[in-house]
Amino acid sequence: MLETQKxxxxxxxxxxxxxxxxxxxYMDNVLDQEDLFQEIVMQLWKAYPSFKGSSKFSTWMYRVALNTAIVFFKKENRKIDKTPLQEQLDIADINDSADKEEKLAYLYKAVQELNQIEKALIFLFLENxxxxxxxxxxGISEVNARVKLNRTKEKLQQTIKNNGYEF
Incomplete structure (x- = not known):
């Protein structure tokens, strides 16, 4: 048991x-993010005995974390803060270290307006x-993933545009 925990x-x-x-x-408030973090770790621990190593741990972890976030979000019935973006988000230039944190914050705010599945799609896309x-x-087909991702990227761009922060 101790080896399993380690x-x-x-x-x-x-x-x-x-x-x-x-x-x-999935959460824009720091306290909610911490609560979700703890919930994900708890669910990972509960599900850990089912991890058989047939995929990479990180792949399995993505699935458990995203499913937990979706359930947590629905269960808590949290309202998303739809604060407009403060300035234009330039994803192509997001690696500029001086503005990286600020631009990531704007991206997260824009993503808050997406539904749970769209958030998962963008998250996995951003994870390359x-x-x-x-x-x-x-748990969807590759074609469905491609279509949904393209629609979600368009929706995210439209959200940014609607808030006056076109690329």
Whole structure:
């Protein structure tokens, strides 16, 4: 049992960025993000015995984290803050370290206006997952993942445009 706990904690530590990103994607309030983070870790621990190693741990973790976030969001019936974006988000220039954190904050605000599935699609896309990997993580076909992702990207761009922050 102790070895199982150690292995689990090591995997969580190695992949905690996934949990932080999912928490930020689904909750805009820091306290809510912390609550969701804890809920995801708890659900990962509960589900850990079912992890058989047939996929990478991070792939399995994406699925559990996203499903937990969707259920948590629905269960808590939280209202999304639809504050307009403060300035234009330039995704192509997001690697500029001086503005990276600020631009990421604007992206997260825009993403808050998406539904749960759209958030998952954008999250996995931003994690550089292929359409095939996105489909596997969400339990949909690859074609469906591609179509939904394209529609979601268009919707996100429209949200940014509607708030006066065109690219």
């Amino acid at each position: 292995a689990f904690l090591q995997q969580i530590n190695d992949n905690k960025g996934i949990i932080h990103k999912v928490s930020k994607m 997952q292929s359409h095939k990997e996105i489909a596997q993580n969400l």
